[in-house]
Amino acid sequence: MFKIPFLDLPPLRSAAGTVRLPGSKSISNRVLLLAGLSEGTTAVHDLLDSDDTAVMLASLKTLGCQLKTDHAGVLHLTGIGGRLQTRQAQLFLGNAGTAMRPLTAALALLAATQGGEFELSGVPRMHERPIADLVDALRLLGCQIECLGNEGYPPLKLTGPSPLKLDEPVKVRGDVSSQFLTALLLALPLVATQQDVVIEVVGELISKPYIHITLALLERFGIQVQREGWQRFTIPAGSRYRSPGDLHVEGDASSASYFIALGAIAASDEPLRIEGVGQASLQGDVRFAEAAQAMGAIVASGPNWLEVRRGAWPLRGIDLDCNHIPDAAMTLALMALYADGPTTLRNIASWRVKETDRLSAMATELRKLGAEVEEGPDWLRVQPLRDWRAASIHTYDDHRMAMCFSLAAFNGLLSDRSPQRVKHHPDPAAIRGELQTKDRAVPVRILDPQCVAKTFPDYFETLFGVVEARSEDIPVITIDGPTASGKGTLADQVAHALGYVILDSGSLYRACALAAHRGEVDLDDGEAVAAVGANLNLSFKNGHVWLDEEDISEDLRREATGLMASQVAAHPAVRAALNQLQLDFRRLPGLVADGRDMGTDVFPDAGLKVFLTASAATRAERRHKQLISKGISANIEGLRQDLEARDARDKNRAASPLHPAADAKMLDNSAQSIEESTQRVLAWWAQTRPFAVQR
Ligand SMILES: Nc1ncnc2c1ncn2[C@@H]1O[C@H](COP(=O)(O)OP(=O)(O)OP(=O)(O)O)[C@@H](O)[C@H]1O
Ligand SMILES: Nc1ccn([C@@H]2O[C@H](COP(=O)(O)O)[C@@H](O)[C@H]2O)c(=O)n1
Numbered sequence: 182m183f184k185i186p187f188l189d190l191p192p193l194r195s196a197a198g199t200v201r202l203p204g205s206k207s208i209s210n211r212v213l214l215l216a217g218l219s220e221g222t223t224a225v226h227d228l229l230d231s232d233d234t235a236v237m238l239a240s241l242k243t244l245g246c247q248l249k250t251d252h253a254g255v256l257h258l259t260g261i262g263g264r265l266q267t268r269q270a271q272l273f274l275g276n277a278g279t280a281m282r283p284l285t286a287a288l289a290l291l292a293a294t295q296g297g298e299f300e301l302s303g304v305p306r307m308h309e310r311p312i313a314d315l316v317d318a319l320r321l322l323g324c325q326i327e328c329l330g331n332e333g334y335p336p337l338k339l340t341g342p343s344p345l346k347l348d349e350p351v352k353v354r355g356d357v358s359s360q361f362l363t364a365l366l367l368a369l370p371l372v373a374t375q376q377d378v379v380i381e382v383v384g385e386l387i388s389k390p391y392i393h394i395t396l397a398l399l400e401r402f403g404i405q406v407q408r409e410g411w412q413r414f415t416i417p418a419g420s421r422y423r424s425p426g427d428l429h430v431e432g433d434a435s436s437a438s439y440f441i442a443l444g445a446i447a448a449s450d451e452p453l454r455i456e457g458v459g460q461a462s463l464q465g466d467v468r469f470a471e472a473a474q475a476m477g478a479i480v481a482s483g484p485n486w487l488e489v490r491r492g493a494w495p496l497r498g499i500d501l502d503c504n505h506i507p508d509a510a511m512t513l514a515l516m517a518l519y520a521d522g523p524t525t526l527r528n529i530a531s532w533r534v535k536e537t538d539r540l541s542a543m544a545t546e547l548r549k550l551g552a553e554v555e556e557g558p559d560w561l562r563v564q565p566l567r568d569w570r571a572a573s574i575h576t577y578d579d580h581r582m583a584m585c586f587s588l589a590a591f592n593g594l595l596s597d598r599s600p601q602r603v604k605h606h607p608d609p610a611a612i613r614g615e616l617q618t619k620d621r622a623v624p625v626r627i628l629d630p631q632c633v634a635k636t637f638p639d640y641f642e643t644l645f646g647v648v649e650a651r652s653e654d655i656p657v658i659t660i661d662g663p664t665a666s667g668k669g670t671l672a673d674q675v676a677h678a679l680g681y682v683i684l685d686s687g688s689l690y691r692a693c694a695l696a697a698h699r700g701e702v703d704l705d706d707g708e709a710v711a712a713v714g715a716n717l718n719l720s721f722k723n724g725h726v727w728l729d730e731e732d733i734s735e736d737l738r739r740e741a742t743g744l745m746a747s748q749v750a751a752h753p754a755v756r757a758a759l760n761q762l763q764l765d766f767r768r769l770p771g772l773v774a775d776g777r778d779m780g781t782d783v784f785p786d787a788g789l790k791v792f793l794t795a796s797a798a799t800r801a802e803r804r805h806k807q808l809i810s811k812g813i814s815a816n817i818e819g820l821r822q823d824l825e826a827r828d829a830r831d832k833n834r835a836a837s838p839l840h841p842a843a844d845a846k847m848l849d850n851s852a853q854s855i856e857e858s859t860q861r862v863l864a865w866w867a868q869t870r871p872f873a874v875q876r
Contacts, residue, residue: 182640183680187573189870190590190770191654192622196447200440200649203434204229205464206636207394210237210279213258214367216286216400219261219422224255227457232635233277234400234601238285240272263371263422265611267326268297276304276334276536276578276635277642282315282360285337286368294372300329302336306578309334310534311387315361318353322346344370350379355386362386363395370404370420378416385409387531387687388507389463397463398598400424404463413500431485432457434466436637438509439584442516443566443648444489445478445496446591452481452488453647459485459554475499476516476524489794495565495595497524507531511581514543515588517563518552519595525624529792530559536575536635546574546582550589550625567595580635583627587644593622594655622654626872641680645769652764653786656771658866659779662793663825663831663839664743666798667858668775668849669795674859676773679866682790686764686776686783687725687746689759691737692719692860694745696728704745707752714749714758740808740815747827750777751834779835780845788869791862794839795851797825811854 187202209229214237228234242248245266279728288299302308309693313333316326323345327338351369353361369378380396386392389411396406407415428635436722437458444453458467461484470480477493498520503510532539544556551570553564558715566708569592577581605645658675660668669685671711676683693714694704698737702709720727725734736742749755756778763783766772767790774783795803801821831839841847846865850858 182634182783185630185680186680188641188680188770189629189656190587190625190627191650191656192593192624193447193590193648193650194594194648194654196453196647197441197450199454199456200643201230202254202455203637203639204430204434204437205433206839207391207433207464208398209234209330211283211363211398212430213237213241214283214287214702215398215423216428217232217244217260217420218244218263219260219402219424221424221833222257222259223424224427226255226427227432228256229433230428231637231638232275233279235692236275236277237243237280238282240274240280243267243272244271258849260422260424263291265291265295265382266295268295269299270655273304274303274307274834276307276534278307278310278358278360280739281307281310281335282312282364282365285312285315285326285339286319286364287371288435289319289326289366290345290368290371291343292339293324293343293345294341296342297340299339300336301339302329304578306536309333311357312337312361313355314354315364318351318361318365322351326792332414347372347376347378350381352381352383352835353385355382355411355415356384357387358390358534359391362392366392366395366399366406366414366416369416370399370422371419373416375555378415382412382414383717387504388465389526390468390505393465401428414591416556426682431462431464432583433636434458434462434464434469435581436584436640437487438466438469439514439588439640439644440647441473441480441487441489442512442588443644444480445473445476445491445516445592446519447589447648448490448492452479452490452504454488455489457460457485459483459487459521466506466509467507469836470510471497472501472503472506472510472513475501475518476513476520490712495781496520498524498565500525500527502528504528506802508581511585511818512588514561514563515585518547518550518566518589520565523562523564525560525562527560529561529869534813537804538619539579539581542575542577542579542582543585545574546586548770549574550592550599552625563585566592568752569621569623571625573626573872574626575630576627576632578632579631580633580637580640583630584640585635586625586627588640589625592625594672609817623871626870641770648769650769652767655767657767657784657787658771658773658789658791659784659787659864660773660775660791660793660862661777661781661826661839661841661845662805665804666793666795667855668793670855671791671850671858671862672773672775674855675862677867678859678863679771679773681771681773682768683773684763684774684776684779686759686774686779687743688751689719689762690746690755691742692717692726692728692733693743693755694749695733695736698745704748707749707754710752711754711758714755717762719762740820742824743874744827747830751830751836753836768865777831777839778793780842781840782811784836785842789862789866790842790845791865792845792847793858794847794849795823799851800824
């Protein structure tokens with residue numbers, strides 16, 4: 182996960198490959214609650230591991246459920262069998278509506294029937310999300326619920342015992358959020374032991390597919406709800422939660438929407454395969470695929486997979502009632518930017534009471550990209566966008582905002598099929614406009630990218646696994662300089678702050694020298710050492726370097742290896758042999774490369790080149806400290822002589838000698854802390870970026 186203040190996405194060009202979706206949030210939290218209320222143990226496979234499931238799991242544990250995860254990642258959850266194990270608890274539910282609503286219903290009923298006192302709270306936004314319809318329904322039933330802040334909003338206090346009136350139907354509004362009905366359906370079997378319990382929906386029920394999931398899962402746990410249309414639901418007397426034993430959580434269909442859109446926009450050569458949802462999916466959001474098809478996507482499907490590729494291009498603008506796909510519909514607003522006409526999304530009032538007011542947030546952020554957007558109380562109209570602006574996208578602590586806006590990074594694609602589009606614009610000036618658009622692909626900045634943790638912690642990593650950018654669009658920062666100037670340390674810090682990949686090019690020369698030395702190759706024989714370099718089987722894991730099956734990290738860092746590296750690095754053939762290996766590190770979302778010739782030879786087009794120096798005395802002192810801290814004895818004068826000899830060889834060799842690139846920024850960190858030099862470099866980098874000041 183990218184735990185950084187912002188993540189810059191360079192212009193992206195294409196998508197292909199296979200995505201395995203994380204487990205569905207809606208299914209995961211329903212299953213957890215049902216398993217928690219059941220008797221016996223449920224083995225939950227493919228459970229979503231995210232912020233929202235974490236708060237549900239923590240609550241169930243507090244309430245006395247037993248949780249164990251086995252080696253295969255399967256959760257074994259032993260429920261409380263409908264009998265309270267603890268009568269007092271304070272539960273923190275973050276911003277998880279799928280935890281707050283059903284736990285409110287279940288604990289209100291358990292407190293009423295068995296006695297107890299429970300407090301349910303969340304993050305500040307959760308305390309702005311209405312829950313009055315559920316609270317009203319439960320109070321009418323006889324539950325004691327106090328709103329501890331504003332009336333109709335969490336935090337809530339649930340107390341009991343209190344008598345319940347089960348003879349009358351429980352009435353609940355269905356036109357604000359279907360989660361209130363879901364909460365009642367999941368919890369009321371607790372009190373349907375002696376008599377039928379009837380729920381009547383007041384008003385038109387929205388988001389019916391989510392109720393469909395609830396009913397299907399209740400059935401898996403032994404509760405057969407009888408349904409009359411979408412207005413009346415009966416939980417039969419004698420209902421009891423029974424664990425199904427094993428249960429597999431299907432992939433998240435709302436999360437699939439980003440990859441379906443990705444296929445529609447960018448899978449022009451081969452389809453993008455999405456595994457985890459398909460025709461057999463329980464989730465209503467799987468119907469997002471139909472909306473994508475209406476916009477031009479070509480979709481093939483099996484029971485639990487989809488394959489999506491680009492059909493119409495530009496996409497087609499649509500006018501759609503999105504009541505059946507409320508969460509996934511947000512993705513359509515981004516697809517609309519790539520369409521040939523306006524897209525209108527209707528019946529999306531529920532967006533206003535989600536993690537944020539999504540209607541307003543979506544309109545605001547689309548406008549930052551340059552889009553023309555109209556917003557109504559329950560609708561949104563988005564015009565196609567051709568003249569994109571580089572924008573910092575505020576994500577409002579809303580995972581879906583972050584994931585949706587990643588799709589804006591394909592803004593350079595619209596002119597890829599210029600001849601096709603030019604047909605609509607025979608004017609040569611329009612043709613020139615198209616070409617300009619192509620050249621003006623802009624990056625997109627996603628603020629607070631870790632908000633995706635709510636449902637899809639590895640979203641950006643997964644995205645980077647199936648998309649490609651032109652190499653020249655992937656940003657590079659180079660840090661060159663003499664031995665022990667702090668290049669590696671600075672590169673690590675800068676890369677960490679930006680979420681970028683790191684290339685420690687010195688380690689490649691070191692590994693090559695080490696492998697040649699071990700193979701008894703003459704280090705003065707450039708061609709022979711280059712042959713070793715061309716066949717190195719290196720891998721980099723968690724800051725360690727592996728040669729074949731061996732972790733060579735310690736050997737690499739020895740001073741003797743550094744000296745051998747500088748010896749072999751003087752051979753042009755060795756440099757040529759290692760060149761492609763270094764270029765291959767230019768990966769999404771960007772690269773920080775440290776060495777001697779990163780800015781001069783390997784990445785001459787780097788967006789920022791830093792030449793890092795420090796006095797020889799300072800460098801010798803730092804290296805001395807570094808070695809001593811690792812328990813390696815060293816002599817400071819000897820170290821200074823070694824590093825000066827190495828510098829002299831690196832500077833004076835004919836092939837890629839060490840010197841600052843003409844456009845490098847010079848940084849002498851002799852008197853600077855690591856933090857100060859890091860901030861200096863990040864400030865220089867910010868000056869090269871096209872984004873307005875972060876808000
Ligand atoms: N600005 C700084 N202030 C104090 N110490 C620093 C600073 N920068 C780096 N150091 C320390 O100096 C030592 C050498 O740094 P580092 O290994 O990053 O240098 P390098 O240039 O990458 O070396 P090499 O050329 O051998 O790869 C480390 O112990 C590091 O913590
Ligand atoms: N881009 C580079 C990087 C390194 N070298 C040579 O390797 C030696 C070891 O490098 P460290 O950064 O790990 O100390 C170094 O002395 C150089 O001779 C290089 O040539 N080009």
